[in-house]
Amino acid sequence: MGKQTRVDPPTATFPYTITKRLNLLSQPRKGFVDTSDGPGYTQSGIRKSALNGHPSDRVNDIAWPWLRRLMIVKKTYRNKFDQERLEKLDRMIEASNGTLYSKLAHCTIDLKRQQDAKDFGKKRGWTESEWKKHMDYIGTVAAPKKEFRPPPVKRGKSAPLEALMPRINEISSPPEFKCYKRESKQIWYKDPIKVPPAALKYQISDRVKKLAAPRSLPDA
Structure with a gap:
């Protein structure tokens, strides 16, 4: 038997070395049947999976036109559109008014009352209750931090230095132990x-004597 090679040498069409491990991994599993013909496309070149996809709420909200533009269109073509088209435009205004982006831009309107498109761009001021709530929050945040x-x-009772000297002398003396290593000759x-x-x-020196003198502690 000849010697089995671990790699496939490069060829003219594929100038790379293929290991034996990659050849084993590239083989399909037992019982696996590949029936897919790739992604399907429509005649216009759009993938069918994209047409059947479900967009997220964020994509739906950002897809609506600006609320100001819808209000201007409604005012401009009020007498030119039919009733069905105006109702569809009202539904678009209601959907765009309820998005998160309109609330963040502070451009929401009250659909229950009639509002002109000119007044739509004006920002609404805070009410007295909103100011009170805001000032209460500022007062809470500005309060001094609790320490x-x-x-x-x-601590236990203090003892005089004379009573501590026996223990100090005991722990200050070097311990007695056997040294099995010879002293270095370096x-x-x-x-x-x-x-x-x-x-x-x-x-x-006198300074060291002064620092070494014990302090007089007050009686407990």
Whole structure:
């Protein structure tokens, strides 16, 4: 038996190397029958799936014409359109008036009363109740921030320094333990137990003495 190759060499029509793994993945599964002929198109070149699709509410809202333009069209062709066409225009105005974009632009109108197209572009001022609600919110936001202080720390009774000295001397002395490693012979090595000679000749200053003196604590 000859040696089985792991890749297919490039050819003149496909100048790339195809691995054995890709060849195995490209084989269809058992029982799979491909019956699709690709996406269907109409005679005008539009996909059939696009005609049968359902747009979202955002697409429906943004597809309506501007409310101001519909009002101008209604006023201009009021005496030229028939009644059926005017009713259709009224339904378009009602649908465009209820969209989110008209509310964000503050251009909604009251369809129950007659309104002229000239007054449509004017912005409506706030009522007294709206101003009161707005000022109440500003007063709430402008209030000073409440400060949450942590609870006081509960400490035990203080003890004089003479009573603490035995424990201080005990914890300040170096511990006794066996060292199984030999001391390093390097020049930079410093023994942590051995005190430098310069430290033995050091004379404490008055400032250090003042800082080292214990403070007098008030009686609890």
